[in-house]
Amino acid sequence: MGLNSTTRWKWLLASATLAVVLSGSFSEIPFGFISGTLIGTLIGTPANAEDGGNLYNTELDVTQGRSYFERQCSRCHGFDATGNDETGAPDLTGRLNRASTDVGIFDILRNGIAGTAMLPVSATLPDTQIWQLVAYINSLSADPANIQLPGNAVAGMELFTGKGDCDSCHMISGKGGRLGSDLSFVGDRRDPEELVSDLITPTKDVEPRWWRLRITGRDGTVREGFRMNESSFSVRIMDTDENLWSYAANQIETYARVTDSTMPSFAQTLTDSEVDDLVAYLFSLRKEI
Numbered sequence: 377m378g379l380n381s382t383t384r385w386k387w388l389l390a391s392a393t394l395a396v397v398l399s400g401s402f403s404e405i406p407f408g409f410i411s412g413t414l415i416g417t418l419i420g421t422p423a424n425a426e427d428g429g430n431l432y433n434t435e436l437d438v439t440q441g442r443s444y445f446e447r448q449c450s451r452c453h454g455f456d457a458t459g460n461d462e463t464g465a466p467d468l469t470g471r472l473n474r475a476s477t478d479v480g481i482f483d484i485l486r487n488g489i490a491g492t493a494m495l496p497v498s499a500t501l502p503d504t505q506i507w508q509l510v511a512y513i514n515s516l517s518a519d520p521a522n523i524q525l526p527g528n529a530v531a532g533m534e535l536f537t538g539k540g541d542c543d544s545c546h547m548i549s550g551k552g553g554r555l556g557s558d559l560s561f562v563g564d565r566r567d568p569e570e571l572v573s574d575l576i577t578p579t580k581d582v583e584p585r586w587w588r589l590r591i592t593g594r595d596g597t598v599r600e601g602f603r604m605n606e607s608s609f610s611v612r613i614m615d616t617d618e619n620l621w622s623y624a625a626n627q628i629e630t631y632a633r634v635t636d637s638t639m640p641s642f643a644q645t646l647t648d649s650e651v652d653d654l655v656a657y658l659f660s661l662r663k664e665i
């Protein structure tokens with residue numbers, strides 16, 4: 377059930393690459409360093425592909441999980457699991473950064489997170505007890521149906537295509553632009569607090585797939601865009617007008633990665649209540665279960 381050696385290798389490699397790439401929000405990288413596969417490993421979690429789900433998910437399991445958590449985990453993650461800045465242990469009550477499935481959480485507990493204070497649980501701890509911890513951690517994320525938001529979703533929907541002009545970059549149900557993520561089910565991915573931060577401080581936590589390349593050609597032109605294709609011989613980018621530009625390797629003078637967001641902050645251009653309305657709308661966009 378643990379991380380196999382390939383996954384572990386990829387994960388180490390990903391961390392090493394991230395360290396290089398993140399060493400400045402704008403860093404020069406020799407052409408050819410980043411291959412498609414390498415970027416692939418940066419995205420996603422180290423969880424195994426298949427997720428059989430958690431069989432130990434009764435109320436009793438959750439209670440057992442909680443009591444183990446309070447004894448073994450709370451000194452770092454806090455008694456209520458909301459995290460602790462001093463130990464650097466994150467909040468476990470919302471969406472996790474490192475895992476999106478039960479198996480992913482299980483793997484973190486069984487194997488720890490290499491190079492961090494998050495150590496594996498005792499090797500003799502039975503799988504059942506780890507699953508109970510998983511059940512407890514899952515029980516901490518709030519059921520969206522019980523969350524009361526201050527905003528008005530209908531007003532938010534109007535702002536999305538109106539004053540906010542969000543649809544120039546984002547698609548919902550097949551309508552809108554391609555310069556930002558598809559938001560059709562964004563309520564499944566982001567909680568209301570994260571949605572506020574998406575609107576106010578978009579440049580925080582930009583996922584690698586939204587990073588851009590800034591290319592200075594041998595002819596002196598500078599262009600920036602999302603990386604569309606890349607090989608050892610050429611690279612193709614899409615600029616903000618959705619134009620595609622191709623470069624042969626020998627046409628490129630310098631090549632840099634830009635890791636901030638192209639999304640403007642709406643801190644100044646929308647009122648607090650408009651932000652609330654948009655958040656209520658976005659949070660309502662979920663897959664029907």
Ligand code: HEC
Pocket residue numbers: 445448449450451452453463464465466467468471472473474475481484485489492493494495497509513
């Ligand atoms: C010595 C402090 C410490 C203890 C004890 C500890 N953790 Fe952690 N934990 C951390 C730190 C630090 C991280 C963040 C590592 C990173 O991602 O850089 C973390 C990360 C995690 C994550 C991933 C969070 C995410 O957002 O992806 C989970 C899940 C987790 N811990 C669960 C537990 C559980 C369950 C226990 C008890 C069995 C436990 N931890 C015990 C320090 C600790």
Ligand code: HEC
Pocket residue numbers: 536540541542543544545546555556557558559562565566571574575578579581582583586637638639640642654658
């Ligand atoms: C100029 C293009 C652009 C505009 C205009 C724009 N966005 Fe974005 N948005 C992006 C990009 C690119 C990202 C991904 C990078 C990031 O996380 O900031 C993003 C990310 C997001 C996210 C996080 C999505 C996720 O998949 O996790 C949300 C939510 C969001 N935008 C909502 C909005 C709303 C609401 C508006 C209008 C008020 C808006 N955006 C306007 C480009 C844009």
